[in-house]
Amino acid sequence: MNLLEKELTYPLGDTLPETGKKLELSPGVYWIRMALPFALNHINLWLLRDHFEGVDGWCIVDCCLDSPDSRAHWEQIFENSLEGFPVVRVLATHMHPDHLGLAHWLCKRWQVPLFISATDYHTARTLVATPDERHSDQAVAFFKAHGLVDPVVYEALSDRKLQFGHMVPALPSQFVRIMDSQVLRIGDNDWHCISGYGHAPEHIALHCPALNVLISGDMVLPRISSNISVYDSEPLADPLRLFLTSLTRFAHLPADCLTLPSHGKPFTGLHQRIAQLIDHHDKRLEELKAALAANNLSAVDAMSVLFTRQLDAHQTTFAIGEALAHLHYLWFGQEIERYQDEQHIYRFKPTAAMTHP
Ligand SMILES: [Zn+2]
Numbered sequence: 001m002n003l004l005e006k007e008l009t010y011p012l013g014d015t016l017p018e019t020g021k022k023l024e025l026s027p028g029v030y031w032i033r034m035a036l037p038f039a040l041n042h043i044n045l046w047l048l049r050d051h052f053e054g055v056d057g058w059c060i061v062d063c064c065l066d067s068p069d070s071r072a073h074w075e076q077i078f079e080n081s082l083e084g085f086p087v088v089r090v091l092a093t094h095m096h097p098d099h100l101g102l103a104h105w106l107c108k109r110w111q112v113p114l115f116i117s118a119t120d121y122h123t124a125r126t127l128v129a130t131p132d133e134r135h136s137d138q139a140v141a142f143f144k145a146h147g148l149v150d151p152v153v154y155e156a157l158s159d160r161k162l163q164f165g166h167m168v169p170a171l172p173s174q175f176v177r178i179m180d181s182q183v184l185r186i187g188d189n190d191w192h193c194i195s196g197y198g199h200a201p202e203h204i205a206l207h208c209p210a211l212n213v214l215i216s217g218d219m220v221l222p223r224i225s226s227n228i229s230v231y232d233s234e235p236l237a238d239p240l241r242l243f244l245t246s247l248t249r250f251a252h253l254p255a256d257c258l259t260l261p262s263h264g265k266p267f268t269g270l271h272q273r274i275a276q277l278i279d280h281h282d283k284r285l286e287e288l289k290a291a292l293a294a295n296n297l298s299a300v301d302a303m304s305v306l307f308t309r310q311l312d313a314h315q316t317t318f319a320i321g322e323a324l325a326h327l328h329y330l331w332f333g334q335e336i337e338r339y340q341d342e343q344h345i346y347r348f349k350p351t352a353a354m355t356h357p
Helices: 068-081 103-110 118-129 132-145 151-157 239-250 270-294 299-306 313-332
Strands: 023-026 029-035 042-052 055-061 087-091 114-116 183-186 189-196 203-208 213-217 258-261 336-340 346-350
Touching: 023 258, 029 068, 042 087, 042 183, 042 258, 087 103, 103 114, 114 118, 132 151, 132 313, 151 313, 189 239, 239 270, 239 313, 270 299, 270 313, 270 346, 299 313, 313 336, 313 346
Parallel strands: 055 087, 087 114, 213 258
Antiparallel strands: 023 029, 029 042, 042 055, 183 189, 189 203, 203 213, 336 346
16 A cells, blocks of 8 residues: 555455455445456446336446456356346446447347447547557657657557457447436436546546445546546647546545545545645646756657656557646646657747746
């Protein structure tokens, strides 16, 4: 446990759900944990007791990515944990592969609808339909323009196993739109949708006032900070500002609300954690400003300022996206400006106003 985690409380201690089994967290709210083949080695999924269109059953919240292992794990859950009830609907907090990958399989297997934000559904459909090579060429040009020269990373970019279409091979051809402020009746409880931006196009967290439970998805994680990246598909994005603004949407929730994150363990201390996340990004912005006062920086330079540990090729692409998110925050906040150098690499420097106060 790190120092910041000591400000949080894990009501279940180190207890984790057993493989293939669910663990009850609150009446009708259960935790499932599945393995992921990344540095981030697991994802939390949730089973909610539901009653939908006249049928008693289960609502699955988040799906895991599509792989033989995750399908087999779901089969174990169906065998051991459904208490004889069917799955009646599937909900995805957002479109990232670990959350959405198996939605097509789950929805087809149970003949049930997928609930997801329209933005994430359509973004995922576009990525599933986009030929990988084209996507990859655009990504290579993007990383080059931001100062990357490492051929290993370019190889990683073309690694099929890491591409969206590999982890999310298909999507249900229909969906049910969920959006901010909507109230979803799931089983005996109302769940309030809270939209969040900056991590995914339109992430939906779910708060149940009666149970005092928040399914925070990837918007608030207890141990790590969510990846906030500028991607080649939206090169002029300002996702860090969107993310920090989105965190204010959780300010009205009760301080003792049990928060169910997609990675890590269920915890209380939501507002402490949000304050820590804001502080984390503030510190990184300050580090970058200090470095920019000495040198003009490309995104790759900024990455070396922010990430001092050794990164593999896959992590490097995320780290550049994340460094760029911080640079763009300062750029759109008019604290720095962007130009292209003789090699056509984008560099950032303090604005004239900042160098001559
Ligand atoms: Zn995510």
